[in-house]
Amino acid sequence: MNWPVPELPEVETIVRDLRPELTSRLIENPRLFYSDVLYGVTSRKLLAGLRGRRIVEVFRRAKHAVFLLDSGVRLIIQPGMSGVMLVYRGSPSAAEQRYAVLTAELSGGSTFMYRDVRRLGTILLLDEQGWRAYTARIGPEPLADDFRVADLAARLGGSRQAVKKVIMDQHRLAGVGNIYANEALFRARIDPSLPADRLDPSQVARLYRSIRTVLSQAIASQGTTFRDYRTGTGARGSFQFRLHVYGREGRPCRRCGATLAMTHSIDGRATTFCWRCQAVRSLNDA
Ligand SMILES: [Zn+2]
Incomplete structure (x- = not known):
């Protein structure tokens, strides 16, 4: 069977859970374990773009989680069918680290982790211009107040x-x-x-x-x-x-x-x- 990818309700749920844990946190130590999920960004550029940045907003666009940083850059994660995003109080165990794709130690002592067994998800890092082009290609949000x-x-x-x-x-x-x-x-x-x-x-x-x-x-x-x-x-x-x-x-x-x-x-x-x-x-x- 072809397992479904997370759609709007799943990503919205993830984002609502992550928002209070991530908003205004500082990304202290980002680590990338696999680079095959990167799209349009190198591993080095991704880590440099995340390190020392504060997360100012966490929201959803279509089926993607968007993390706006204080630099104006947006980290975008589209979880594939096996993608999971979690925040651990403290550090995850070795077992929890298994299949980790991206982790980030945050100010306050917690750790964000994007884990993906099959790695069919995608990670992007977009500047303001890249984001505008990206979001313009996607249709309107069906749950938006102004969607008629x-x-x-x-x-x-x-x-x-x-x-x-x-x-x-x-x-x-x-x-x-x-x-x-x-x-x-x-x-x-x-x-x-x-x-x-x-x-x-x-x-x-x-x-x-x-x-x-x-x-x-x-x-x-x-x-x-x-x-x-x-x-x-x-x-x-x-x-x-x-x-x-x-x-x-x-x-x-x-x-x-x-x-x-x-x-x-x-x-x-x-x-x-x-x-x-x-x-x-x-x-x-x-
Ligand atoms: Zn019927």
Whole structure:
């Protein structure tokens, strides 16, 4: 099985846990154990950019954790499917150090660690200009206060691709991956293969509400843990117990009882759906 990468709710959970532990701390001793996760930065440059810097802000953008330093530079960590970010009071044990990719001793005696067994994550270090270019390439945040139905409509409108593929496209919309695309489309009762430009206004409005509701509920549940994902305190998320379709193919639809179907034909990923609840076509096709 293709294990999912942390999506918006998982990274948001990690960031909320890390924020109080990291904000205003000084990075005293950063160490990088593997450089194959670096993107656009050398090991030496990364460490020089972190050493002696104060962390002024910790936040999320799309599926990435962003650490703003007092130099104006941003450290960005996109945890892969096995990436975990934790803060230890004191020093981690040798066992805890296993698979460490980046560690940083902090003022106050704690230690930040990014651990990644498979090292499919990415680390970037961006100056102001690099950050602006980076964030401009990513679509709007679906949970932002100023994200409206009209914004989603605009993001969908120009595409004939399957709506599922479009809402997972990070250039169009930030943070939604396979789990929450499946869940949002089920909740909105929309066929995941429907071309995005065929959704009628009521479907767009339902999808908008569903995406925001599903993401918010998943954050409230601290994300979905199938295997490796952990919160910023090392706990498991619990949204896996509240999924309606993702990973439930062959089981009964929680709404109508029909057997859930699964296909890889939309985007190569597992799309699980209810052929009955999500069969209603767009009014645009009538
Ligand atoms: Zn159903």
